[in-house]
Amino acid sequence: xxxxxxxxxxxxxxxxxxxxxxxxxxxxxxxxxxxxxxxxxxxxxxxxxxxxxxxxxxxxxxxxxxxxxxxxxxxxxxxxxxxxxxxxxxxxxxxxxxxxxxxxxxxxxxxxxxxxxxxxxxxxxxxxxxxxxxxxxxxxxxxxxxxxxxxxxxxxxxxxxxxxxxxxxxxxxxxxxxxxxxxxxxxxxxxxxxxxxxxxxxxxxxxxxxxxxxxxxxxxxxxxxxxxxxxxxxxxxxxxxxxxxxxxxxxxxxxxxxxxxxxxxxxxxxxxxxxxxxxxxxxxxxxxxxxxxxxxxxxxxxxxxxxxxxxxxxxxxxxxxxxxxxxxxxxxxxxxxxxxxxxxxxxxxxxxxxxxxxxxxxxxxxxxxxxxxxxxxxxxxxxxxx
Amino acid sequence: xxxxxxxxxxxxxxxxxxxxxxxxxxxxxxxxxxxxxxxxxxxxxxxxxxxxxxxxxxxxxxxxxxxxxxxxxxxxxxxxxxxxxxxxxxxxxxxxxxxxxxxxxxxxxxxxxxxxxxxxxxxxxxxxxxxxxxxxxxxxxxxxxxxxxxxxxxxxxxxxxxxxxx
Numbered sequence: 336x337x338x339x340x341x342x343x344x345x346x347x348x349x350x351x352x353x354x355x356x357x358x359x360x361x362x363x364x365x366x367x368x369x370x371x372x373x374x375x376x377x378x379x380x381x382x383x384x385x386x387x388x389x390x391x392x393x394x395x396x397x398x399x400x401x402x403x404x405x406x407x408x409x410x411x412x413x414x415x416x417x418x419x420x421x422x423x424x425x426x427x428x429x430x431x432x433x434x435x436x437x438x439x440x441x442x443x444x445x446x447x448x449x450x451x452x453x454x455x456x457x458x459x460x461x462x463x464x465x466x467x468x469x470x471x472x473x474x475x476x477x478x479x480x481x482x483x484x485x486x487x488x489x490x491x492x493x494x495x496x497x498x499x500x501x502x503x504x505x506x507x508x509x510x511x512x513x514x515x516x517x518x519x520x521x522x523x524x525x526x527x528x529x530x531x532x533x534x535x536x537x538x539x540x541x542x543x544x545x546x547x548x549x550x551x552x553x554x555x556x557x558x559x560x561x562x563x564x565x566x567x568x569x570x571x572x573x574x575x576x577x578x579x580x581x582x583x584x585x586x587x588x589x590x591x592x593x594x595x596x597x598x599x600x601x602x603x604x605x606x607x608x609x610x611x612x613x614x615x616x617x618x619x620x621x622x623x624x625x626x627x628x629x630x631x632x633x634x635x636x637x638x639x640x641x642x643x644x645x646x647x648x649x650x651x652x653x654x655x656x657x658x659x660x661x662x663x664x665x666x667x668x669x670x671x672x673x674x675x676x677x678x679x680x681x682x683x684x685x686x687x688x689x690x691x692x693x694x695x696x697x698x699x700x701x702x703x704x705x706x707x708x709x710x711x712x713x714x715x716x717x718x719x720x721x
Numbered sequence: 722x723x724x725x726x727x728x729x730x731x732x733x734x735x736x737x738x739x740x741x742x743x744x745x746x747x748x749x750x751x752x753x754x755x756x757x758x759x760x761x762x763x764x765x766x767x768x769x770x771x772x773x774x775x776x777x778x779x780x781x782x783x784x785x786x787x788x789x790x791x792x793x794x795x796x797x798x799x800x801x802x803x804x805x806x807x808x809x810x811x812x813x814x815x816x817x818x819x820x821x822x823x824x825x826x827x828x829x830x831x832x833x834x835x836x837x838x839x840x841x842x843x844x845x846x847x848x849x850x851x852x853x854x855x856x857x858x859x860x861x862x863x864x865x866x867x868x869x870x871x872x873x874x875x876x877x878x879x880x881x882x883x884x885x886x887x
Contacts, residue, residue: 416831502774529878
């Protein structure tokens with residue numbers, strides 16, 4: 336700078352004209368997405384001043400498919416396969432919330448074994464979703480081993496889900512009235528051995544990724560979202576828990592059998608990108624603990640599904656039920672009008688709430704911190720657009 | 722944690738995998754083993770029997786042409802149509818049977834849940850790729866063929882980590 340000042344002083348002495356730069360010219364506009372793998376199906380424009388981000392404009396809606404409107408033309412069972420499309424890695428949690436809403440509206444009690452099976456499927460799904468997210472978080476911070484390992488270990492959980500439901504990702508397993516199918520013979524032993532092995536693998540993730548000094552330097556103290564701001568912006572899930580708020584729908588509003596299980600709500604108080612990346616890791620350990628308890632407490636036999644008509648009639652009325660998904664609270668608001676098809680379905684998803692924190696966190700940070708902040712928000716564009 | 726120990730631990734946990742077994746398997750030569758014959762549904766109990774949801778199998782001697790599978794699919798994928806067949810069955814007066822377009826099918830299995838006569842189940846066959854879209858439309862005659870599937874690889878957990886073994 337001193338060199339530049341010297342040049343300007345010399346120019347002034349020579350009475351040359353130097354105009355001050357226009358503020359708008361200083362800023363450069365960059366477009367991230369929607370087809371860039373670094374953003375998912377989501378576009379946001381950022382303005383940079385040198386290396387610093389001064390303005391962020393998120394532009395969701397690239398993969399909007401109107402599935403709330405689609406629900407109004409189909410009955411509850413037909414809704415299940417297309418409701419799980421937005422996040423196919425977390426399909427059981429999405430359909431869980433919808434099933435709870437339908438059961439509340441119509442007045443169905445689910446058999447006890449069915450409740451356990453649904454919770455088991457949704458916990459396995461939460462693990463496989465979090466691993467998928469972790470793989471992406473790893474590769475965009477330049478850690479390709481962290482892409483390979485979770486993507487491979489996901490197979491352990493997908494294998495279990497395939498044995499339970501029949502499909503690897505779009506399970507369509509949790510439906511109104513209970514679980515689609517009973518677990519096959521010898522499933523419990525298999526589930527325990529694979530989940531226990533998976534929990535040991537998490538220690539290796541700690542060694543190679545979370546305790547890696549390079550990752551710590553890139554994420555610690557980056558994108559700080561204080562407790563007050565997190566509550567004000569209305570973020571949810573791991574983002575909220577990383578800001579020091581121990582909020583988990585499984586604990587706050589227990590559904591099905593979650594009030595019988597013993598688990599802690601994991602949270603951190605450091606509020607930075609590292610906390611937002613590490614809270615899902617703590618959640619995965621807690622999920623393994625929950626899965627072992629479910630297998631231990633599950634009734635040996637019994638019905639898993641309430642026998643229902645294909646066209647269940649909705650009584651007039653409305654309901655709202657939410658569950659804890661991989662990305663935070665996920666709820667469905669359902670309005671019935673006496674016909675088999677819902678009058679209105681409104682989804683409240685965690686991704687869209689977490690998007691609100693994106694401009695807040697990115698403004699003022701360096702361009703190089705963008706992937707570390709953006710992917711730590713646990714944001715899934717397809718779910719937010721719906 | 723100290724920076725040096727952090728790096729050393731990271732390197733150690735990575736280099737340990739030199740002696741671990743390979744988790745992946747060579748797909749076309751080796752194939753995954755499945756439990757059972759595929760997803761089935763018991764309409765009397767109203768519960769499914771767990772199994773892989775692959776291509777369907779249609780039992781011509783049980784299908785009554787009631788179209789419940791096509792009605793169930795209407796709001797999901799619209800993959801099932803009911804064409805006429807040249808067969809005479811006592812229970813099927815109209816001689817219509819489901820024909821499934823696998824270019825549209827999402828393999829949710831709700832058509833199997835809808836069938837009250839044990840006529841439509843699913844099998845382990847998932848290798849349905851073809852060169853043309855028209856080859857993905859399976860006629861009732863094609864659906865009645867039982868697929869041959871001989872996968873024998875599944876996840877095993879040993880001392881050298883998880884691997885796909887026989």
